Amino acid sequence: MATKTVIEAVRDAMHEEMSRDQNVLIMGEDIAERGGVFLATDGFIDDFGSARVIDTPLAESSIVGIALGAAVNGLRPIAEIEFADFVWPAMNQIVGEASKVRYGTAGKKYAPMVVRMPYGGGVRGGLYHSQSIDVVFAHQPGLQVVAPATPYDAKGLLKSAIRSNDPVIFLEHKRTYRLVRGEVPDQEYTLPIGVADVKREGSDLTVVAYGLMVHYCLEAANMVAESDGIDAEIVDLRTLSPLDRETILKSVRKTSKALVVQEDSLSYGIGAEVAASIATGAFEDLDAPVARLAGPDLPEMPFSPALEAEYMLSPEKIAAAIRDLAAY
Amino acid sequence: MATKTVIEAVRDAMHEEMSRDQNVLIMGEDIAERGGVFLATDGFIDDFGSARVIDTPLAESSIVGIALGAAVNGLRPIAEIEFADFVWPAMNQIVGEASKVRYGTAGKKYAPMVVRMPYGGGVRGGLYHSQSIDVVFAHQPGLQVVAPATPYDAKGLLKSAIRSNDPVIFLEHKRTYRLVRGEVPDQEYTLPIGVADVKREGSDLTVVAYGLMVHYCLEAANMVAESDGIDAEIVDLRTLSPLDRETILKSVRKTSKALVVQEDSLSYGIGAEVAASIATGAFEDLDAPVARLAGPDLPEMPFSPALEAEYMLSPEKIAAAIRDLAAY
Amino acid sequence: MSIEETISRRTGSGKNDLSVPPLTEDDLLEMYRTMVLSRTLDERVWLLNRQGKAAIVASAQGHEGAQVGAVKASDPSRDHYLIYYRELCTMMALGVTPTEMLLGFLAKEGEPMSSARQFPLHGSMDRVDIVSFSNVVATQLPHAVGFALADQMRGIDAVTIAYFGDGAASMGDTHESMNFAGIHKLPVVFFCENNRYAISVPLSKQMAIDSVADRAEGYGMPGVTVDGMDPVAVYEAMYLAIANARNGGGPTLVEARVERFYPHTSDDDHTRYRSADDIETMTQRDPIEIMEQLLVSRDLLGEARKEQIWDSATRIVNEATQAAEDAPLPQPTGDNDIYKHLYADSNGN
Amino acid sequence: MSIEETISRRTGSGKNDLSVPPLTEDDLLEMYRTMVLSRTLDERVWLLNRQGKAAIVASAQGHEGAQVGAVKASDPSRDHYLIYYRELCTMMALGVTPTEMLLGFLAKEGEPMSSARQFPLHGSMDRVDIVSFSNVVATQLPHAVGFALADQMRGIDAVTIAYFGDGAASMGDTHESMNFAGIHKLPVVFFCENNRYAISVPLSKQMAIDSVADRAEGYGMPGVTVDGMDPVAVYEAMYLAIANARNGGGPTLVEARVERFYPHTSDDDHTRYRSADDIETMTQRDPIEIMEQLLVSRDLLGEARKEQIWDSATRIVNEATQAAEDAPLPQPTGDNDIYKHLYADSNGN
């Protein structure tokens, strides 16, 4: 086992898959000589050449649309969007097109492609380098949406995503890139898409989260364990779509209380589906209303530090919400 | 009072506002000589001239982006997207840009614009003329999202939308256009954005819906009243964002049971937020789990009639869900 | 400048590297038969629409010459056809049968492209690589470029033809696709059927220039305009473009000037926006008549043969209509279960 | 072809209708002072970034000549400036103070464009119509076209300048915007600062042509390329384009060839992707030196005056740094409440 950061795990996953399968290629802005703005493809141009590591023009819709065409015609493209905030121009090619290839041809054509993008805030990114765009993808059947929190999950899930025969949106929380380190096996492994993971076992209440918030929740769980003796179970969604309702419900049936945590603004976010699914699926077991803790309903995260902090969740804010729920 | 169809109400609202305010203009595909593919702007080119009724090139991103620029610089544009399915290329200009103008300039600039589009299925539209794209807009703070069900609501809300100083996404269910008729006052009126409406009073359970589904729910309510003596209250959201949680909760607190109905596919749809809000806000009052009835989690509505019918909700399917909930 | 010159100047290949094999008598007759069959089928679909049986039709009438000429210049055994909705005659030329087409228009069981999940002409074919994923205008252009990229990367000798209209030229996707294809010299031909209208919007409100082909220079590729009512002229232009792409010369933008004889679709009424004059004059040239004149001038067509060809087309279309009308509508069970083909099964299919 | 000829040929106006007022001595000195101030401030911001005080900086160094020339050709009392992030010198030329700019870079209270909600240079100004809503490349182009449409419709005599880079030229929005502006002959000037790189992607991977201006023809507007290192040349080209737009002649695409002296932003390291040679040669021409040579040749600048101008700039920037460093960070209460300005209040504001 080696200790890796999330960005190293992402890089390793792609490097292994590109070494393993000639049909895997990566395309995006600044990924060749520059090695990607986060260095996810550092050195790839030397290892795989310019035919498989393509610096594209600055044009997101075509990055995805061309990857889609190439996928249908036999390749396994990884399309990198430099920041999730810039994926909006490509939304038509993702949500409108890629999601419907298999369905709309009754299975004759399909699109084995991955669209990777760094998302999320807490990095002084302001309105246009902090966005969570997850629910827009998660809402669209035909897409698979993966949002890992740890190096181990990132690597195993990205390898599965590249091997999947249907489009995967792979969301990498940019604040975890270098912040989060973890053990990654030396030998090859993959992890199944669509399976949530209990990151901390607990008996008093269930906290559901994904991405950076998983780490904040784990911190918060340690705080409340110490200060109040509250034993929180943390479920990491890992995959947002298809949603693993079973694992979530199993946990809530055990603890009888649920808090859903989401960095994104509250209304119509990922947490709404999770909360609604819990409220319906575990109705008889719930000892308290399902709680949601989320970003405020504002257009985006502001830039100046105190403003950003006000918008952004923190372990402290989560700990407070856990205490409230425990006291219900 | 005159009896009008939904499309007539939409046309009247725009005609009145364009007559009232020189700064209102409309731009979109086929809206001038053609009068719009649904004839929403029939005759406008004669009444208001080609400077205010602009046939645009086939380019949705620019339709919205140019409308946005014009709005910030003093006009009140109405941008028409021919079908909601074709709004995806403009998503960046709507969700990424228009929603953040006021917020991102700290109030110095703002965008008084309306983006209108026909959406929804049950019209043999297949994968690309049936889409419900509502949640993508509703999720974005800074936008207002309106989805009326009746001619009266459509007219009053569209007039308010045109007068609003912030962007409004105005969703017109295309199956209601000529199907739904209703009374519309002869004298001028507006209706407030952000206020839901109880379309049928009832005591046994609450059904929440919007758009075409309101009419299906009303039919279903009549069925179950007759067949089973169930007295359903129907709440029409009318505005999806900001969501009028108060009116919804008031109804559920009274009836103690809630069914949320949505034409769109289930997961991460509008109904998730409504259901989650009810489950949390009316926890102590609920006698049954919040039920959701929605389209299946499939990429879109198929074309062939029986396949479409399988996907699409109907008064019968809703009646069955009401009976189930009543029996809980 | 001739088309040869335009292409060779841009690509640096010698003009003499490019030559067009003349069409044989059989070729010409086959093209004519295909156009007649397409026209006959097209008329039938309008009838079925008026009878309430076909939900929607976008007509190829007026485009047949361009479509048959373009297919003739290509190689269906290896090339890719990323079509849009107005390609009825393209489909015929590629060997899709009238019955198959009518199963699409009537949304019947056995429809080959999408199992009747989609509008007619949407989905994909098995025998020939005809692909049209969506109704959203211009989205097929990046797909086509991706197809060509995949072929180029693996050294596969195939050319991709991306079909689109004058309206589609305005979409951002069109710009982005052509730009990418130009940079990477991909084996793709952009084939624009310019019928001067996008539904009701005339060319003058679609662009400030007269010819879509004028945009090609901005992407470092040759752009040529050809009389799209003349099947042989289109064949020649497309042959050069395709041959050039096959030889590594990169993309070409070929614009065929055509006329849309019917309203945009069966939901449209073009008298609302086209002048009587315009409607009157647009049909004065008909690609089928132009082909007939050519055949007559070459002594390949007399009245008897002509009648026989039209009669045969009617018979084929009658039989196809019968077959399609007899076919059942798909029911959402078994093979037509609407839950099928959402994701790959556990075997990856 | 001269710029006058290019513009007059396209717009049909006589070449003699277009003439450029010569810059006065005061103009030239003022332009020089602005460039020096911009350069000095730019350097300071890099320093503040390295000290961990400024979160991010995108430098205008190498672009100053183009930016100061373009502003000089416009009328800040009525024109609209839809800038992008690399317009530090544009802002200076439009009278934004170094203190205001530094409040932006340090995200301090009183920041004039977005109240420090956004990255530096994003938001809008009150005194001059400088607007930049977002970081998403090329989105400002349709906005600019909309600004011009609103002015044209109401007969308001203002020109909109849409600023963008060579990378931005690839976006669909750029295509759609230019197309619309060409059709409606709108009073907008598309001003491309072509520095041959989009972050690390060189021009040859961005487009198959050498010059963005070559695309203009495809939108029915004149396109001109100008040496962007020469402030006077840019002034002249932009003057003609703006005058032509003001006279109803419609849009022009002006491409200024510039160099990006620094990495893309403070987060970038251009030695990863630029050759030593390229880095070495790109700074051999400097717009400030070109301006100095002009001033010297006209006897407007000697060593003493030069020193005084640079010293004065340093002093101004020092004071501004002090003021900005002393300013508090906004706290999310009161005027800086992050819930403010989500929607209009009940008065519509």
Ligand SMILES: Cc1ncc(C[n+]2csc(CCOP(=O)(O)OP(=O)(O)O)c2C)c(N)n1
């Ligand atoms: C992105 C998008 N916008 C609008 C439409 C609606 N629409 C369908 S066809 C069409 C006109 C297309 O015109 P053109 O490209 O010239 O092709 P033609 O029909 O003339 O062959 C429009 C506007 C669409 N399908 N997609």
Ligand SMILES: Cc1ncc(C[n+]2csc(CCOP(=O)(O)OP(=O)(O)O)c2C)c(N)n1
């Ligand atoms: C749509 C979009 N994609 C990607 C980015 C990330 N990005 C920021 S600036 C930039 C390069 C822009 O290059 P260019 O337009 O040439 O301007 P320059 O920085 O060279 O002045 C990129 C790729 C973005 N901001 N927006």
Ligand SMILES: [Mg+2]
């Ligand atoms: Mg057309």
Ligand SMILES: [Mg+2]
């Ligand atoms: Mg650049």
